[in-house]
Amino acid sequence: xxxxxxxxxxxxxxxxxxxxxxxxxxxxxxxxxxxxxxxxxxxxxxxxxxxxxxxxxxxxxxxxxxxxxxxxxxxxxxxxxxxxxxxxxxxxxxxxxxxxxxxxxxxxxxxxxxxxxxxxxxxxxxxxxxxxxxxxxxxxxxxxxxxxxxxxxxxxxxxxxxxxxxxxxxxxxxxxxxxxxxxxxxxxxxxxxxxxxxxxxxxxxxxxxxxxxxxxxxxxxxxxxxxxxxxxxxxxxxxxxxxxxxxxxxxxxxxxxxxxxxxxxxxxxxxxxxxxxxxxxxxxxxxxxxxxxxxxxxxxxxxxxxxxxxxxxxxxxxxxxxxxxxxxxxxxxxxxxxxxxxxxxxxxxxxxxxxxxxxxxxxxxxxxxxxxxxxxxxxxx
Amino acid sequence: xxxxxxxxxxxxxxxxxxxxxxxxxxxxxxxxxxxxxxxxxxxxxxxxxxxxxxxxxxxxxxxxxxxxxxxxxxxxxxxxxxxxxxxxxxxxxxxxxxxxxxxxxxxxxxxxxxxxxxxxxxxxxxxxxxxxxxxxxxxxxxxxxxxxxxxxxxxxxxxxxxxxxxxxxxxxxxxxxxxxxxxxxxxxxxxxxxxxxxxxxxxxxxxxxxxxxxxxxxxxxxxxxxxxxxxxxxxxxxxxxxxxxxxxxxxxxxxxxxxxxxxxxxxxxxxxxxxxxxxxxxxxxxxxxxxxxxxxxxxxxx
Numbered sequence: 001x002x003x004x005x006x007x008x009x010x011x012x013x014x015x016x017x018x019x020x021x022x023x024x025x026x027x028x029x030x031x032x033x034x035x036x037x038x039x040x041x042x043x044x045x046x047x048x049x050x051x052x053x054x055x056x057x058x059x060x061x062x063x064x065x066x067x068x069x070x071x072x073x074x075x076x077x078x079x080x081x082x083x084x085x086x087x088x089x090x091x092x093x094x095x096x097x098x099x100x101x102x103x104x105x106x107x108x109x110x111x112x113x114x115x116x117x118x119x120x121x122x123x124x125x126x127x128x129x130x131x132x133x134x135x136x137x138x139x140x141x142x143x144x145x146x147x148x149x150x151x152x153x154x155x156x157x158x159x160x161x162x163x164x165x166x167x168x169x170x171x172x173x174x175x176x177x178x179x180x181x182x183x184x185x186x187x188x189x190x191x192x193x194x195x196x197x198x199x200x201x202x203x204x205x206x207x208x209x210x211x212x213x214x215x216x217x218x219x220x221x222x223x224x225x226x227x228x229x230x231x232x233x234x235x236x237x238x239x240x241x242x243x244x245x246x247x248x249x250x251x252x253x254x255x256x257x258x259x260x261x262x263x264x265x266x267x268x269x270x271x272x273x274x275x276x277x278x279x280x281x282x283x284x285x286x287x288x289x290x291x292x293x294x295x296x297x298x299x300x301x302x303x304x305x306x307x308x309x310x311x312x313x314x315x316x317x318x319x320x321x322x323x324x325x326x327x328x329x330x331x332x333x334x335x336x337x338x339x340x341x342x343x344x345x346x347x348x349x350x351x352x353x354x355x356x357x358x359x360x361x362x363x364x365x366x367x368x369x370x371x372x373x374x375x376x377x378x379x380x381x
Numbered sequence: 382x383x384x385x386x387x388x389x390x391x392x393x394x395x396x397x398x399x400x401x402x403x404x405x406x407x408x409x410x411x412x413x414x415x416x417x418x419x420x421x422x423x424x425x426x427x428x429x430x431x432x433x434x435x436x437x438x439x440x441x442x443x444x445x446x447x448x449x450x451x452x453x454x455x456x457x458x459x460x461x462x463x464x465x466x467x468x469x470x471x472x473x474x475x476x477x478x479x480x481x482x483x484x485x486x487x488x489x490x491x492x493x494x495x496x497x498x499x500x501x502x503x504x505x506x507x508x509x510x511x512x513x514x515x516x517x518x519x520x521x522x523x524x525x526x527x528x529x530x531x532x533x534x535x536x537x538x539x540x541x542x543x544x545x546x547x548x549x550x551x552x553x554x555x556x557x558x559x560x561x562x563x564x565x566x567x568x569x570x571x572x573x574x575x576x577x578x579x580x581x582x583x584x585x586x587x588x589x590x591x592x593x594x595x596x597x598x599x600x601x602x603x604x605x606x607x608x609x610x611x612x613x614x615x616x617x618x619x620x621x622x623x624x625x626x627x628x629x630x631x632x633x634x635x636x637x638x639x640x641x642x643x644x645x646x647x648x649x650x651x652x653x654x655x656x657x658x659x660x661x662x663x664x665x666x667x668x669x670x671x672x673x674x675x676x677x678x679x680x681x682x683x
Contacts, residue, residue, distance in 0.1 A: 110594040117587040124576035131572040138562035140572065161562075205606065211598050219590055226586045364587060371586050375579045380562045 019061035023278030031055030031273065037178065044178035044336070047151065047269055051174055054273020070274045081271040084166070087159040089268040090152035091232040096261025097152075097334070097366065098216070098240025099253045105359035107211050108204035111311070112326070112357070116364025118307030119330025120372045122147030122300025126292050127376075133288055138162055141376040143289055146173045147296025148369030149180070149333035155272065156233060157373045160381055167275040168286040172293035174272075180336045181343070183294070184301045184328045188344055191305045192324045196312075197348045199323040201357050209247070216241040223371055229381065230374025237370060297331065304330035304361065322357075329358035332365035402441050407538050408502050408514040409434035409474060409528050412547050413494040416523030420549045422478040423486060429479040429494030430549055431514075433502065434528075435469040436536060442468045445505035448477060450492045455503045455510070458483050458491035476550040496520045520544055527553045 012018050034052030038045040057077070058070055070077040083089040106113060127144030135143060142162035145154045146169060154173035158166040176183065220238035224231055243253040305327035312321050325345045329337045341358035410432040412419070419427045431448060435441045444467040449457035460467055464487040469475050476488065483491040494500065497518035502511045516526055524544035530537055545553075569575050 107594055107598065110591045110599050113587045113591040113594075114584070117584045120583050121580060124572075124580055128572045128576055131570070136562060137565045137569075137572070137575075138560075205599075205602055208598075208602075211594075214597075215594070218593060222589050222593070223586050226582065226589075367590075368583055368587055371583050372579060375582050379565060379575055379579070 014063045014066075016061045019063055021061065021278065023282045024059045024061045027059040027276060027278045027281060028056050031059070034175075034273075043181075044174065046265060047174050048178055050266055050269025051171065051273040054270040055171075055276050056273075057270065058274030058277050069277070070271065071277065071280070077271065077274055080267055081275060083264075083267060084155055084170075084271050084275065085159055085163065087156045087232070089264050090156035091236040092264045093152040093261060093268065094233050094236040094370070095240040095256045096258075096264070098237040098242075099244045099257035100261070101237075101241055101244075101334070101363055101366070102359075103215050103219075103241065103363055104207040104212065105204060105356050106363050107207045107215055109357070109360050112322070112360030113364040113367075114311070115304055115307055115322075115327055115330040115361035116366075116368040117330075119300045119304035119327070119332075119361070119365055120148065120368045121303040122149075122296040122298075122331060123369070123372050123376075125299035125303075126296030129295060130288075130292050133292070135288075136162075138380045139165055141380045142166075142169055143292050144296060145169070145369070145373055145376065146176065146289075146293035147300045147331070148365075148372060149173070149177055149297065149300065149331040149337070150366060150369040151177060152268070153233060153332075153369050153373045155268065157376060160377055164280075165285065165289060167272065167277075167281055168289040169293075170272040171276055172290050174269075175290075176293055176297050177333045177336065180297075180331075180333050181340050183297050184331075184337060184340050185344055187298060187301045188305055188325055188328050188340070191302065191309075194348065196309070196324050197345065198352070199321050200349075200352055201321075201323055201326075201354070202319060204356055204360075209245070212245040213242070216245065219367065223367060227371050227374035227378065229377040230370045233370040233373065234367070237366065300331040301328045304328050323352075323354055326354055326358040326361055329360075329362040330365045330368070332362070332369045334362050334366060335359065337365075338362040403443055403446055403504050404511055405435055405437035405439075405441055406443060406446075406469070406502060407434050407436055407512045407528060408432070408500055409538070409553055410525050410545070410548065411494060411500055411514050411516055412525035412549070413496050413498070413516050413520060414522045415547075419523065419547070420476075422480060422489070424480075426478075426480065431477045431479060431490070431494070431500050432474050432549060433469065433477070434474045434538075434552075435471060436530070436538065438471045440468050440470050443475075443505075446511070447501075447503035447505075447507060448490050448492075449501050449503060450494065450498045452499070452501065452510075455501065456507045461487050472552070474550055474552060514540060517544075523547070529554050 031052045031054070034048045034055065037043045038048035038052065062069065064072075066072075067075050068077070069075060070081050072078055123144045124147075125144075126147045127140045130140035130143040131137065138161040142154075142158040142165055145157045148154065151170065151174045155166065155170050158169040162169075216238035220234060223234050227234075240253070240256050243249045243256060305324050307330070308322050308324040308327035312324070315321050323341075323345065326338075326341045329341050331337055338355055338358035342353060342355040345352050345354040408431055411430070413429045415427045415429070417427075420430065421427055422430075433443070443460055444462040444464065446460050447456050447458060448460065449455055451457055466487060478485070478489050479492060479494045480489045481491065481493045483489050494516060496516055499513050499515040501513045503509065504511050514526060514528065520526060521544055525547040526540055527545040527548070528538040528540050530539075565575060
């Protein structure tokens with residue numbers, strides 16, 4: 001009988017109850033909030049459900065040394081986490097994004113590409129702020145990329161520049177991507193007047209198949225020659241798009257845009273969530289990263305909207321003016337930020353559909369953030 | 382012809398693969414005459430040595446390569462093929478003791494070094510000299526001759542004129558050199574230079590893309606459209622379509638209906654995806670694995 005009690009007492013030491021700390025409970029609570037937001041509000045459910053559940057998985061208190069935790073070498077979670085740590089998953093996701101993206105909106109109105117460039121200022125604004133808060137340049141670069149509003153890019157760059165901060169950066173990037181409608185709308189309304197919001201843009205022209213095929217090849221050659229360090233992301237993005245547009249590799253395109261991206265998204269979400277173990281995550285640095293991440297989204301949105309207003313100053317033909325409500329879409333976050341443009345635009349004029357126009361800067365933002373990540377890697381890697 | 386092209390491509394790929402391997406090795410340092418502080422080999426002896434460096438960013442297997450001090454005898458001292466330690470990691474060094482007897486071990490050579498000699502590293506084909514390093518005749522005792530790469534890419538190595546303090550099995554040059562991040566912190570503590578540079582590069586990259594597509598396609602397409610009379614769809618005036626949409630929108634309050642009508646009209650007007658009847662926009666139901674009843678029925682057990 002005594003042995004049984006001893007065994008039970010020993011077993012108790014291995015249970016989550018005996019090893020629990022308040023930090024674990026906080027992180028589990030955050031994970032539950034993520035899952036609730038994803039299911040109830042439908043905010044980025046594909047990301048928030050895996051990340052939220054991953055947070056719960058990663059924060060189950062456990063006896064150290066059982067070789068099951070995400071940070072314990074050789075454990076199953078650790079092996080899956082290598083895809084994040086070594087930066088394998090983000091390029092695979094970019095392959096899928098490329099195979100899903102229709103660049104027609106961009107090709108039909110090439111001038112909208114520049115909005116995608118302007119919105120990248122959020123990255124560098126956050127970089128400056130992070131330096132001012134005492135982060136090292138490589139850490140500041142990794143934090144800044146949150147402003148690109150592109151989860152895979154944020155994971156890719158932070159795994160190279162500041163692996164210790166990757167969990168906080170990834171969670172911050174995905175959380176704010178989910179909160180794009182909440183963050184961007186007030187800024188858009190603040191920076192535009194009624195007259196500007198009512199601008200109707202001409203319908204985009206029909207893009208030929210030839211243009212769609214040439215775009216990924218030319219786009220890749222130009223961007224990769226300028227920023228070769230962005231090769232894994234840019235190469236996969238444009239390759240995926242070529243698979244889609246070539247018309248002769250439908251099976252490959254379907255796999256890349258379907259099963260492959262689904263598998264990788266599941267794994268990346270779960271392991272990023274699991275990497276937020278309380279002892280490594282609940283720090284002052286993480287809080288600062290969350291704050292700076294929010295600011296980077298604000299700066300990016302502001303710069304995108306203001307840049308469109310600046311472009312309008314130089315566009316003399318009133319019929320060719322651009323509605324500044326599509327400026328926010330320059331921050332990657334495909335297609336959520338473009339949806340925000342559509343929603344806000346229709347609030348003031350229900351018949352003014354901005355979605356197709358906003359998709360132009362939106363996909364330009366994907367290219368822009370990958371280019372920006374490549375630049376930061378060149379300077380700070 | 383197709384087979385020939387494939388063969389040529391395969392051969393070229395093989396060459397490229399080879400180029401990424403042993404050809405990335407260099408003789409980075411050599412010492413002919415050690416002083417009393419020189420490194421001891423595995424047998425407790427002091428002698429000359431040669432250091433190899435892998436300048437690539439991948440692991441190189443140099444088993445089967447040769448080291449020699451005689452240009453007429455390139456296969457003088459073979460590096461054993463059977464030793465799995467003959468893999469050199471990226472930007473790492475390995476030391477060979479020039480004891481004069483390669484049977485001393487894997488990392489020993491069949492020759493000794495002396496001032497004025499040249500050491501050669503020969504590929505595993507026994508003919509191709511990958512790299513060489515001449516030991517100056519006037520090299521002082523206890524000094525080595527080393528190669529350094531002053532370029533940022535760390536690829537173009539050149540022997541230094543001045544004798545070097547020996548650094549066997551250690552990377553040459555400043556081993557505590559600041560990382561790029563640390564350098565950036567020194568040069569640009571507030572981050573303005575990097576920010577302005579990066580924003581300029583992002584804008585330039587996307588502006589080039591914009592210009593190219595505007596110049597190659599957008600400009601031409603618009604010119605073409607200006608010269609071409611507007612397409613009139615037979616039997617379906619725009620006013621009729623507008624009226625149909627207006628009626629539909631009045632009747633329905635579902636976003637899906639709007640989207641379906643808009644898509645159908647768009648396809649009809651731009652890509653002429655439409656069946657035979659004029660004046661009627663048809664949305665054809667498409668079966669998929671999700672809604673195809675034949676696929677969702679379960680087979681009854683017999």
